[in-house]
Amino acid sequence: MVGHLDLDYFYAQVEELENPSLRDLPVLVCVYSGRTGDSGVVSTANYRARELGVRSGIPIAFAKKRLAGTEAAFIRVDREKYEGYSERVMEILRENVDLMEQTGIDEAFFEITKRSGGSFETGTEIASRIKAQILERERLTCSVGIAPTKISAKLASDFKKPDGLTVVRPSELASFMEPMPVEKLYGIGEKTAKALQGIDVVTIGDLARKDVPQLDDLFGQKMAVYLHSSANGEDDEPVQERGQATQISRIITLKRDSRNPEEILAQLAPALEDVHRKVTGEGLFFRSISVIGVLSDLSIRTRTKTLEAPTSDSSTLNRAASELLGALVSELGDLRRVGIKVADFEESKEQSSLSEFLR
Ligand code: TTP
Numbered sequence: 001m002v003g004h005l006d007l008d009y010f011y012a013q014v015e016e017l018e019n020p021s022l023r024d025l026p027v028l029v030c031v032y033s034g035r036t037g038d039s040g041v042v043s044t045a046n047y048r049a050r051e052l053g054v055r056s057g058i059p060i061a062f063a064k065k066r067l068a069g070t071e072a073a074f075i076r077v078d079r080e081k082y083e084g085y086s087e088r089v090m091e092i093l094r095e096n097v098d099l100m101e102q103t104g105i106d107e108a109f110f111e112i113t114k115r116s117g118g119s120f121e122t123g124t125e126i127a128s129r130i131k132a133q134i135l136e137r138e139r140l141t142c143s144v145g146i147a148p149t150k151i152s153a154k155l156a157s158d159f160k161k162p163d164g165l166t167v168v169r170p171s172e173l174a175s176f177m178e179p180m181p182v183e184k185l186y187g188i189g190e191k192t193a194k195a196l197q198g199i200d201v202v203t204i205g206d207l208a209r210k211d212v213p214q215l216d217d218l219f220g221q222k223m224a225v226y227l228h229s230s231a232n233g234e235d236d237e238p239v240q241e242r243g244q245a246t247q248i249s250r251i252i253t254l255k256r257d258s259r260n261p262e263e264i265l266a267q268l269a270p271a272l273e274d275v276h277r278k279v280t281g282e283g284l285f286f287r288s289i290s291v292i293g294v295l296s297d298l299s300i301r302t303r304t305k306t307l308e309a310p311t312s313d314s315s316t317l318n319r320a321a322s323e324l325l326g327a328l329v330s331e332l333g334d335l336r337r338v339g340i341k342v343a344d345f346e347e348s349k350e351q352s353s354l355s356e357f358l359r
């Protein structure tokens with residue numbers, strides 16, 4: 001028995017929660033690129049705003065036009081704040097399940113086969129309890145799906161939103177999935193959906209009735225097998241705990257294109273601090289440091305330095321960033337965006353202090 005949990009209009013819900021006067025307004029959480037007042041994109045919007053045609057990914061200026069004449073709240077994204085809520089919600093989930101796999105800041109798969117003893121009634125109770133605890137402790141609503149497979153659990157959490165709980169028993173699986181458009185299946189984008197339309201496949205049910213050889217010609221063997229099994233609710237991918245992060249990075253847009261390392265470093269400083277805070281917060285030690293440069297044609301170049309021993313030291317990080325940035329601008333000229341990344345983590349304190357000591 002697999003579940004999928006997804007917080008409702010997450011960033012915007014957190015903003016509403018912290019400032020209840022926003023509740024009746026369209027709320028837009030935005031990433032301002034910092035160039036001109038309105039340049040940037042909408043990260044997410046509450047349901048009020050969505051009714052008015054605003055959604056994730058559209059330019060802020062476009063959203064303003066849509067909402068002209070309507071009182072609306074435009075709020076700057078505060079990722080660290082949402083991460084705090086996310087971590088606490090995931091902790092609540094963890095306490096209630098056998099196994100979980102977080103797949104984004106506001107979503108996770110989980111397994112409750114053992115805890116439910118295979119009973120979907122018990123499974124439903126567990127899901128209700130998770131929702132109630134998240135609401136009580138964090139005052140956030142989420143939507144949960146309980147189903148026999150990961151794909152169907154994700155479809156179920158998406159089925160009723162916000163504050164939904166959808167349970168799909170094995171006997172209901174086919175009738176639940178059949179009427180849905182194929183685009184709802186994970187991994188089917190516009191292109192695949194179009195190609196499927198060419199062979200009269202519009203719904204998941206249509207797809208389920210095609211056999212692998214019929215799909216093979218169009219999509220190749222591997223994709224054909226995936227399409228066939230997922231449409232038939234036969235995906236059997238297990239819920240897998242994820243390991244720690246493999247990299248930590250931040251990227252910023254410069255106020256204006258620049259090749260001056262000092263000017264760039266001054267703007268990069270908060271990102272460097274952020275990365276360092278995250279590294280120490282997770283008790284990590286990194287061995288590689290990279291500076292990423294985005295040019296005005298949006299092409300990307302990276303310079304990396306590998307350290308002899310892992311460290312979490314901020315002056316090492318800052319010094320390497322400055323060196324790498326100097327090299328990058330002297331090679332490339334003006335940069336438009338600049339990022340910092342640390343990777344090659346080692347966890348053990350003892351080991352790293354020992355290697356530092358030996359050095
Ligand atoms: P989603 O779960 O896709 O969206 P949502 O939680 O805002 O709304 P829904 O109720 O439909 O689940 O994304 C989770 C968060 O990730 C979202 O609150 C903001 C962020 N996000 C972006 O920053 N950019 C994007 O393009 C998308 C889709 C999400």
Ligand code: CA
Nearest residue numbers: 006007008106
């Ligand atoms: Ca969500």
